[in-house]
Amino acid sequence: MALFGFSKKDGDKPRDDAPAKGEPAKLSFSPEKARSFFEQARVKQEVGSFDYALNLWLNGLRLDPNNLPALQGFFNCAAQSGLKDPTKDLHTIVSGSTPVHKVLAAWLAWAFKPMDAALAVRAAVEPAALGLLDSAKWVAPRALEVAYRTDRPRKDQFISLLKTFVTLQMMDLAVKAGEAAIRLDPGDVQLANDVRDLAAVATMSKGGYEKTGDEGGFRSNIRDAEKQRRLDESERLIKGEGALDANIEHTRVEYEAKPADKPTIKRHIEALVARKKPEDINRAIAVATKAFADTQEYQFRALAGDIQVKVGRARLKAMRLAAEAAPDNAAARQAFIDAEAKQLQLEIVELEMAVKAYPTDQPRRYELGQRYLLANRHADAIAQFQFSKNDGRLKASSLTGLAQAFTAMDWNDEAVETYRQALEGHQDPADDSGMALRYGLMICLLKRGTENRDTPAAEEAEKLASAIAMQQFQYRDIQTQRTSAKQLVQRLKSAT
Numbered sequence: 001m002a003l004f005g006f007s008k009k010d011g012d013k014p015r016d017d018a019p020a021k022g023e024p025a026k027l028s029f030s031p032e033k034a035r036s037f038f039e040q041a042r043v044k045q046e047v048g049s050f051d052y053a054l055n056l057w058l059n060g061l062r063l064d065p066n067n068l069p070a071l072q073g074f075f076n077c078a079a080q081s082g083l084k085d086p087t088k089d090l091h092t093i094v095s096g097s098t099p100v101h102k103v104l105a106a107w108l109a110w111a112f113k114p115m116d117a118a119l120a121v122r123a124a125v126e127p128a129a130l131g132l133l134d135s136a137k138w139v140a141p142r143a144l145e146v147a148y149r150t151d152r153p154r155k156d157q158f159i160s161l162l163k164t165f166v167t168l169q170m171m172d173l174a175v176k177a178g179e180a181a182i183r184l185d186p187g188d189v190q191l192a193n194d195v196r197d198l199a200a201v202a203t204m205s206k207g208g209y210e211k212t213g214d215e216g217g218f219r220s221n222i223r224d225a226e227k228q229r230r231l232d233e234s235e236r237l238i239k240g241e242g243a244l245d246a247n248i249e250h251t252r253v254e255y256e257a258k259p260a261d262k263p264t265i266k267r268h269i270e271a272l273v274a275r276k277k278p279e280d281i282n283r284a285i286a287v288a289t290k291a292f293a294d295t296q297e298y299q300f301r302a303l304a305g306d307i308q309v310k311v312g313r314a315r316l317k318a319m320r321l322a323a324e325a326a327p328d329n330a331a332a333r334q335a336f337i338d339a340e341a342k343q344l345q346l347e348i349v350e351l352e353m354a355v356k357a358y359p360t361d362q363p364r365r366y367e368l369g370q371r372y373l374l375a376n377r378h379a380d381a382i383a384q385f386q387f388s389k390n391d392g393r394l395k396a397s398s399l400t401g402l403a404q405a406f407t408a409m410d411w412n413d414e415a416v417e418t419y420r421q422a423l424e425g426h427q428d429p430a431d432d433s434g435m436a437l438r439y440g441l442m443i444c445l446l447k448r449g450t451e452n453r454d455t456p457a458a459e460e461a462e463k464l465a466s467a468i469a470m471q472q473f474q475y476r477d478i479q480t481q482r483t484s485a486k487q488l489v490q491r492l493k494s495a496t
Helices: 031-047 050-063 069-079 088-095 099-112 115-131 133-151 153-167 171-184 187-208 217-239 243-257 264-274 276-294 298-325 330-357 362-374 378-388 395-408 414-426 430-451 455-471 478-494
Strands: none
Touching: 031 050, 031 069, 050 088, 050 099, 050 133, 069 099, 069 133, 088 099, 099 133, 115 133, 115 153, 133 153, 133 171, 153 171, 153 187, 153 298, 171 187, 171 276, 187 276, 187 298, 217 243, 243 264, 264 298, 276 298, 298 330, 330 362, 330 455, 330 478, 362 378, 362 395, 395 414, 395 430, 414 430, 430 455, 455 478
């Protein structure tokens, strides 16, 4: 479905063809048709016919809004025109209701008021939300500069730009926008934590730590860390040392004096991680990976892996933020889904290595079982939960995982018995975990009653459903399940 086009009566007026309510925008452009507009626009701009050239630039951008040279030509033309406000004809071109028209309207408004921060931010946010990445990546950094320079900077504008930069995967600029927002509201602890997470993501994106296992990866990271260390020393002389700075400096001196001493290595890594600056995260991974390369002791590989997992979670959080900020951006949603799968695989690999190194570690076995469950590797999950349930602290949660895995594999009888075991060992059947266990058992009993025409199973399912509904009427789909169980009991009894 085309979002725009030309009517037969007026070649300059777009056709509104927006998607149905609730549907995501479907972009359909025509770069070939746009090319003729752009060529004419350049000619008219060169001869000083700026009003006409602006008209041509906008009409072409309707058909190819991600054409960066054309977008730059439009803004240059607006600057050269000397016009204080857009003409009525220009307003008409962008007056449609499609997402592309909103983008063009934002660009038009900003082009004539280039130092208006609110317009600049909108000019960046709109194309990013629509997935016009080339255009957005050009506009957004310029919008950030305008937001910096305004007489009355606003936190919400920097937050909008932060989200936009995350969408565009421009993490360094996302951090800068976030830091500007923090300066306006130093008490926003959650924002400070989010920006620190983004800073770690930016460091990881540049540092090559996703290639930790590649040949030469350790040495490259060590060299980068050493270079950063020297830069940090100069910076500390200027800014002064706080408690964390002093601790890092102290452990660094010890580490350089005794680079093979394992407790010293660990203390230095812990000090670096505690300060949480991007360069510290960078260096901590470098120190840990070097120690692993030198000693082949898994504890150092585990330290590096744990840091990378945490940074990956921060990256995932940032991508979720981007997807939520642009709900109509299918690319952002897919990027989050892909990153979520990648993060899950990373955590599985790290836990598999940990279990191999420490095969009797039951908590790690349990965590690996949980990740296998999320990855739909149910047989693998069962093996881990069967081991971890021997730890009294993990027995109830391990039995729950076992029951879920058996259910997913359609081993219904095993699932029923496992749910019963889990409930027997669960102290409060009315808490959240108890509710989930009773609900799971109810579903399995319903299935047993339906497939085996088992009246007692159906009756037990009905009682469980009724008890859950009385405790929490809006719990999941319990109202529907109670009705299904009641009807099943009636059918089975009437058939006997």
